[in-house]
Amino acid sequence: MIDDGPKPPPRTWSRQKSTSVFSSPWFDVRQDAATRPDGSPGRYDHVLSGGSVTVVALAEDGRVAVTRQWIYTHEETQWRLPAGRIDPADSGPRAAAARELREETGISAEGWRHLGTVNCADSFTNHRDHAFLATGLTRGTARLEPGEADLRVHLLPFEEALSLVVEGRMPHAGSAFALLMVRALGVR
Template identity: 35%
Template sequence: MSDELAWETLAADTAYTCPGFDVVHEDVRLPDGTETDFDFLREGDSVVVLPLTGDGDVVVIEEWRQAVKRVNRALPAGSVEAGDPAPRAAVDRELREETGYEADTVTHLYTAEPANGYADSTFHYFLAEGCTRNGGQDLDFDESISVTTTSFEDLLDAVRSGDLRDGRSAVGVMYYALFER
């Protein structure tokens, strides 16, 4: 990769902060010497889990999403926390908290930057196999989540038909269908 395309950050500050993300304002110098500013969303790393039960069904969640004002069908997902030594550490926690399930084995599938033109979000996709329900959910105060299982084919059909609209989940399902099974 060529460093001749790199922008130089001259100054940076957090313009807005809230639980879940920050808006960062930077003063930058472009490769041609032009000085301007750039704002982006700082969200950081998250994990997205494709949890398969022993008989091959997928554990999915349904969660209210205020931004789009509807229930969203999705794969379990959540932020990598400051104390996590690596994204893998967040998988067990998020799967247990959101679904009450635990996995026998966990394998990294893929890492993506879904919106790197305006956000630093990084999604780490993992396959969790041999999932069994071992307890109840331990939801955050602002989460409303129900849990169900479905066949992988039904989930893939939901992506194909547009019924599963959660982008990070759709990428995980399509990646698995294309490269892993």
């Protein structure tokens, strides 16, 4: 690409007014009156979310905690890593990751590494999933919520968990991102 010198900054969307169409403890549906990048008026409907976390709980023997449960919105049973929303009571994504890991699997971790953050469905929502690597694991008792009564925890070799992503059998974006980051960073 050839740089021909300074260019004017690109035009962006500009929010004029934002109205809540529906609100719940989990998300807020907004309808915005906006100005488009070309200067014309427009409407933008979107969902605001507090975000979520996904955890690669990696044991010393190379096994990874993987869950299998019915996912209501996709109407099927899916493989995923331990994951969940960031609650208002959580001090941040790292605290939410530790809580979700304990609740879903009963596992606590001593070591934590932020693997990155992935945007989910950008045109539809501001939702972000924060991925973490948890090490120095200690097993305990899970504290499942009523909607998670069917959740089962499996300890799979890392390569087997990664193959679920590659084969399209683990479609959860946060799980795929987290496992691929562990591989890309050379951790496993």
